[in-house]
Amino acid sequence: xxxxxxxxxxxxxxxxxxxxxxxxxxxxxxxxxxxxxxxxxxxxxxxxxxxxxxxxxxxxxxxxxxxxxxxxxxxxxxxxxxxxxxxxxxxxxxxxxxxxxxxxxxxxxxxxxxxxxxxxxxxxxxxxxxxxxxxxxxxxxxxxxxxxxxxxxxxxxxxxxxxxxxxxxxxxxxxxxxxxxxxxxxxxxxxxxxxxxxxxxxxxxxxxxxxxxxxxxxxxxxxxxxxxxxxxxxxxxxxxxxxxxxxxxxxxxxxxxxxxxxxxxxxxxxxxxxxxxxxxxxxxxxxxxxxxxxxxxxxxxxxxxxxxxxxxxxxxxxxxxxxx
Amino acid sequence: xxxxxxxxxxxxxxxxxxxxxxxxxxxxxxxxxxxxxxxxxxxxxxxxxxxxxxxxxxxxxxxxxxxxxxxxxxxxxxxxxxxxxxxxxxxxxxxxxxxxxxxxxxxxxxxxxxxxxxxxxxxxxxxxxxxxxxxxxxxxxxxxxxxxxxxxxxxxxxxxxxxxxxxxxxxxxxxxxxxxxxxxxxxxxxxxxxxxxxxxxxxxxxxxxxxxxxxxxxxxxxxxxxxxxxxxxxxxxxxxxxxxxxxxxxxxxxxxxxxxxxxxxxxxxxxxxxxxxxxxxxxxxxxxxxxxxxxxxxxxxxxxxxxxxxxxxxxxxxxxxxxx
DNA sequence: CCGTCGATGTGTATCGTTACACACATGCGC
DNA sequence: GCGCATGTGTGTAACGATACACATCGACGG
Numbered sequence: 001x002x003x004x005x006x007x008x009x010x011x012x013x014x015x016x017x018x019x020x021x022x023x024x025x026x027x028x029x030x031x032x033x034x035x036x037x038x039x040x041x042x043x044x045x046x047x048x049x050x051x052x053x054x055x056x057x058x059x060x061x062x063x064x065x066x067x068x069x070x071x072x073x074x075x076x077x078x079x080x081x082x083x084x085x086x087x088x089x090x091x092x093x094x095x096x097x098x099x100x101x102x103x104x105x106x107x108x109x110x111x112x113x114x115x116x117x118x119x120x121x122x123x124x125x126x127x128x129x130x131x132x133x134x135x136x137x138x139x140x141x142x143x144x145x146x147x148x149x150x151x152x153x154x155x156x157x158x159x160x161x162x163x164x165x166x167x168x169x170x171x172x173x174x175x176x177x178x179x180x181x182x183x184x185x186x187x188x189x190x191x192x193x194x195x196x197x198x199x200x201x202x203x204x205x206x207x208x209x210x211x212x213x214x215x216x217x218x219x220x221x222x223x224x225x226x227x228x229x230x231x232x233x234x235x236x237x238x239x240x241x242x243x244x245x246x247x248x249x250x251x252x253x254x255x256x257x258x259x260x261x262x263x264x265x266x267x268x269x270x271x272x273x274x275x276x277x278x279x280x281x282x283x284x285x286x287x288x289x290x291x292x293x294x295x296x297x298x299x300x301x302x303x304x305x306x307x308x309x310x311x312x313x314x315x316x317x318x319x320x321x322x323x324x
Numbered sequence: 325x326x327x328x329x330x331x332x333x334x335x336x337x338x339x340x341x342x343x344x345x346x347x348x349x350x351x352x353x354x355x356x357x358x359x360x361x362x363x364x365x366x367x368x369x370x371x372x373x374x375x376x377x378x379x380x381x382x383x384x385x386x387x388x389x390x391x392x393x394x395x396x397x398x399x400x401x402x403x404x405x406x407x408x409x410x411x412x413x414x415x416x417x418x419x420x421x422x423x424x425x426x427x428x429x430x431x432x433x434x435x436x437x438x439x440x441x442x443x444x445x446x447x448x449x450x451x452x453x454x455x456x457x458x459x460x461x462x463x464x465x466x467x468x469x470x471x472x473x474x475x476x477x478x479x480x481x482x483x484x485x486x487x488x489x490x491x492x493x494x495x496x497x498x499x500x501x502x503x504x505x506x507x508x509x510x511x512x513x514x515x516x517x518x519x520x521x522x523x524x525x526x527x528x529x530x531x532x533x534x535x536x537x538x539x540x541x542x543x544x545x546x547x548x549x550x551x552x553x554x555x556x557x558x559x560x561x562x563x564x565x566x567x568x569x570x571x572x573x574x575x576x577x578x579x580x581x582x583x584x585x586x587x588x589x590x591x592x593x594x595x596x597x598x599x600x601x602x603x604x605x606x607x608x609x610x611x612x613x614x615x616x617x618x619x620x621x622x623x624x625x626x627x628x629x630x631x632x633x634x635x636x637x638x639x640x641x642x643x644x645x646x647x648x
Numbered sequence: 649c650c651g652t653c654g655a656t657g658t659g660t661a662t663c664g665t666t667a668c669a670c671a672c673a674t675g676c677g678c
Numbered sequence: 679g680c681g682c683a684t685g686t687g688t689g690t691a692a693c694g695a696t697a698c699a700c701a702t703c704g705a706c707g708g
Contacts, residue, residue, distance in 0.1 A: 001694060011658045016696055026656060043459055047438040048381060049694035051372045052663050057438065059420070068413060069406030071396070078396035085392035089423055094437060095392070096383065097409065097419040113418060114371040114381065114438065135367055325664060335688045340666055350686060373664035376693050
């Protein structure tokens, strides 16, 4: 920039203003400057230097508690990210993806990220990456929890929603099979019996609690309920885990934690056993099973607005039960 | 950092080395420095200042020629991005998403991105965003074209592949229906007759050319061939467009440009009319239609490596025909 | 003809870091 | 006791940009 200033015969500040506040500089001068820049192949202010001087990067960091490719494959994460990206586009913010796989250098990644704020996709309790995020002192929001000081939690009341849909499922049935998202980072799959509802993922935990609430309300004992856990939120995993489970149990309804899983169940059992999903996506509509409607897109928007400093609090996201 | 140096009673450089090259500084001094940092709440070197000084940001920019949410919904884009993100993770690079929707400020976004290199997801011919990318002078790669000076093109020979699969499809059939990806940014859908193979998207164009090659080889006139164009690479769009087309034409084979579309065709016509896909995904295997195998994941890896400066050229990605 | 105002250009200081070259001490072999 | 390698600490000088306050000048009302 200094060179351009010399070439154009003006002060560096004039060049700076030419780019950042064109109206502040006379049209003639502006032309001279741009011409000089053209001659020298100068492309405009360096974004990094600008960030340093201004103290803001114009970037939002999105922490994904999974291998990055997960973000592109899980439909729920996708919807959420779509909401985040919408805010970024509207506000001309960059979107920086930060993987947090549970490795020790996750925190470094966060510390070294050149961003103004963080959006965190739900992770496990006590994830140290949350400490790293909070330590930056920058605005941050997390979808689905866990809650933490310094990070705004954006999460619907999953427990209530889970209870509602489970009650609905149990209206005409008596022996449910629960299909659950992973409990923890190990992501061990398998069939359990009325497990402690102590999953490390708060989202999984709240839903389990809600299911248990509903089941106990009907007089059944949670300890007797089969719970099949998938290693991934994936339709085929849902199909597989249910096939396996059916070798040991004979449920008359299957209660799942996502539409993908519910679709997988349908793949396995057809209409023979009713199933419920979660998220009320196209799948739920086209295959015709009950689901919980909650907008992950809207939650993405909310999180991004917080991270961008556009707001500091949000109403808890709403949910509703779509009966089918 | 200066403050920490004072607090610890050492030179700023010592503090810097404490973080970036700990082995360069005596253990005792290091401890003193870290202690002082702790007292002052210093979290380590500022990434932005570091980038400025070092001249590199540790970020890769990915230009998506679509609304960002598209990246999270199109399975092909997802696979590609998964490959890109793999390279980022391995090399500790950040991943910055840059939307390019065709709006005039796309170029600004590129110019203002604090990244070391660019990966571009296939876009239309003459997209000005490519000029902006090339103008940065940073390493860049584009998947699927269009080709351009200063940007490495990573693309299989789509035309040959298209000819191969179309020939395969025409072995036992005589009147094909082609289902095509969008021609241009307008994304108008609809049914055409042997259109000029002049789509703005080079990927669409090459495949059309290949289909035409194969069709003309069997003695049919391209001008007579019905081509249904979808506005989006989406299973349901595939279903819809074929339903519509079947009101006007009676094909005995459907040749599509993606497995999603092929699956949509199956949804519409079942096994009544054979169909071919593209990408050889799980869908192709489970539904049992022929497809072109090419790894978008690997292409993502290749593009990212180029953008990261890890290599400067790539072999053309391989493709193969999976007959079913 | 003076005072004031708006429009426009310019110096200064600083954002937080690090490459580089150098200073100095220590220890070791001979 | 000399020469030399090694291990540690320290100035200097940028990296590229901009906030802020100030200087200058012509215009214009009274």
